[in-house]
Amino acid sequence: MPLLSDRSLNTAELKNNRSVEIPTGLMKRDVYAASRVASRGVAGTRGLGISVPALSSRTECGNPVCGGGWTPPWRSRRYPFFEDRWACSERCLLEMVKMAIAREIDDGVLEGVEEVAGQHRHRIPLGLVLLGQGWITHPQLRKALEMQRLKGKGRIGDWLVSECGLRSEWITRGLSVQWNCPVLTTDGFSPETMARALPRPFIEEYGILPLRVAARRILYVGFQDHLDASSAYAVEQISGLRTECGVIGEDRYRKAKEAVLGCRFVDMKRTIVADRDALVRSIEKVIEQGRPTASRLVRLHRYYWLRLWREEKGSIRSTRQIPDPGEAADYLFTIG
Ligand SMILES: [Zn+2]
Incomplete structure (x- = not known):
């Protein structure tokens, strides 16, 4: 049997590839069995284990203070997975979500403040960047600034293009210097x-x-x-x-x-919650009911973005990255 490459195989590839033999007793649809084989490193099946959760995360609960500690894999609760960790129970999932929210709120606040302050402190105005590069002259910059002041609107780059005849490519190049x-x-x-x-x-x-x-x-x-x-x-x-x-x-x-x-996005649901506790409960509920094979949470400005990946047509393909149509669902939460 030829050695397979490291990339993961989907069901279609498995069907088409006669050289792949499924060991006796290994069900393709069974997460646990696939990861068990992968963890043992059976020759010729290495690719199978790449896209499925590792054995340890499958059988150990992601809640560090889980009361159960370990649930036998033959119990029916295969999902949900949240941030690469399996949740043995609803209570543990709630704890895991609570920790994720704390990370997003408490770390994020500091990062955001520093980032905004940093931007204002260090970013050189575009006009000066262009001048410094020798791509515009002093009179051109003065004219553009004067127009911006007179009209009380418009970006400096737009005025340089419309009033001074600068080609827009130079604006783009100036922005790339400005933002490094x-x-x-x-x-x-x-x-x-x-x-x-x-x-x-x-x-x-x-x-x-x-x-x-x-x-x-x-x-x-x-x-x-x-x-x-x-x-x-x-x-x-x-x-x-x-x-x-x-x-x-x-x-x-x-x-x-x-x-x-103009294209089709991942199906998305927006939810407004009253406070942080309600946010934790709402997210936990979505994950518990969705039973995702993978899910992740991140905060972006005022949004909490939760993405769920589902098992598609019995095959477990590489989660994360860009989902196939119908493979993932998005939830946007805001506290308001
Ligand atoms: Zn647990």
């Missing part, structure tokens, strides 16, 4: 796939635009005129893909955004 990030293109952009990377409001409200996945590990995300590191971080936490941020030229950005907003 690359200029991204929309080559290889698949709006249908990218629409499933994150909930629609994040694109509409924070301007983050997922562009493409490279080497199954990196997700390129583009912004128009400012980088929102929090959005990129949230997508990274949920997808498990490393995000690389950059700016995109205005025309490209507008067209790509339009295309992705």
Whole structure:
């Protein structure tokens, strides 16, 4: 039997690949059996174990102060999984969610403050960046600033383009210097796939635009005129893909955004809760009822984004990353 590569196999591939033998007693649909074989390292089945939870997380509860401690795998509670850990009971799941919320609220508040303060302290105005690079002259900058002041609106870059005849490519290059990030293109952009990377409001409200996945590990995300590191971080936490941020030229950005907003997103439900306790209870309930094979929670500005992955047609494929159509569900919670 030839040795399989490390990538995970889905059911279709298993069916088509005659060289894969399923060991006697191993049911393809059985999480526990698959991970048991993987953990023993049976030759020729290494690929099977990649996308399923490891044995330890399957049989040990994710609540560090779990009263039960261990539940036999032959009990019927195979799910839910929350943040790569199995919850043995509803009570333990509640504890796990409570800890996740504490992490998102308490850590996040400090991060957010520092980030905003840092941005205001260190970011050099775009006009000065362009001037410093020698891409505009003093009179051009003065004229653009004067127009902005007179009209009381508009970005400096727009005035430089409309009043001083600067090509918009220079604005994009200036933004990339200002934010210390690359200029991204929309080559290889698949709006249908990218629409499933994150909930629609994040694109509409924070301007983050997922562009493409490279080497199954990196997700390129583009912004128009400012980088929102929090959005990129949230997508990274949920997808498990490393995000690389950059700016995109205005025309490209507008067209790509339009295309992705015209595609089908992961089904999403919005919920407004009264307070932190209600948030914990609501999230626990969604996970308990949804019985996901994987789920993750992250806070992005005012939203708590919960994504659930389901077992699709009996096959357990690689969770995280960008879900297939119908494979995941999003829940957006706000405290209000
Ligand atoms: Zn437990």
